[in-house]
Amino acid sequence: MQTRRLGRIGHQSSVLIYGAASLSDVDQDRADASIQEALDAGINHFDVARDYGDAELRLGPWMARIRDDIFLATKTGERSEESAWRQINESLERLQTDHVDLIQLHAVCDVENLDLLTAKGGGLAAAVRAKQEGLAGAIGITGHTHAAPAVHTEALRRFDFDSVLTPVSYRLASDPAYKEDLEGLLEAAARTDAAVMAIKAIARRNWRDDEPKRYDTWYLPLDEQEPVTAAVAWVLGTYPQVTGIATAGETRLLRAMLAAERASGELTPEQAARVLDGVEDYASPFVSMPV
Secondary structure (H helix, E strand, C coil): CCEEECHHHCCEEECEEEEHHHHCCCCHHHHHHHHHHHHHHCCCEEECCCCCCCHHHHHHHHHHHHHHHCEEEEEECCCEHHHHHHHHHHHHHHHCCCCECEEEECCCCCHHHHHHHHCCCEHHHHHHHHHHCCCECCEEEECCCCCHHHHHHHHHHHCCCCEEEEECCHHHHCCHHHHHHHHHHHHHHHHHCCEEEEECCCEEEECCCCCCCCCCCCEEECCCHHHHHHHHHHHHHHCCCEEEEECCCCHHHHHHHHHHHHHHHHCCHHHHHHHHHCCCCCCCHHHCCCC
């Protein structure tokens, strides 16, 4: 597994980050098999959230064995200082650890939510307190929607976040306005050596109302190996500033993403783009979002 430096945090993180949203609604046996598969492949960065159903509870039993060997990140979706502080502590209890390496302000997709978090008594204050008290090593921000890169650039202007988790994919960057916002975010992050991590790299489009949802993801993912490999190779090759790609929120897609990482060096971004240009019904997943 390739690694990249996680900005000024300094951790040499695997370029695939285990997206523990995949553990939201699975039993412990399925979770255990997936976590072991990730560890065996060399993934050393796990990303979870209090809002991901039972995911923290599924990871918790592993901490006694692996806590010193992984970079552990979680998220709070609460907007006030009091509720965010409570949720951060709940996460630690559920994860069976006394600290995480990164606490992230979750799903900050518009300026209105950013205002709430950065106001006096907002959730950012709880994250700062967690870092000061040793409950978290670093503070990040996450979000998805077409506006996320621009919102995250503004977030970096307001506070010295250590990391950003934002959507990056070939289809999204095919929109000139989105590409401009994304590259502006990458430039802003580079000025402070903040890490930038990618989500939605293998998102294909929204589910249609008349089709069965074959995966636990809220969007239809790319699931054939060639386009999955191309999607991963395109992100890693086009944006070396991106320190890692979160795996999709579905345990059954992990194997394809692991294979994609192994083969990613065999494709140039241009070759990957040609593969992805041949994918039918390939669109932004943010046209429609689950409530």
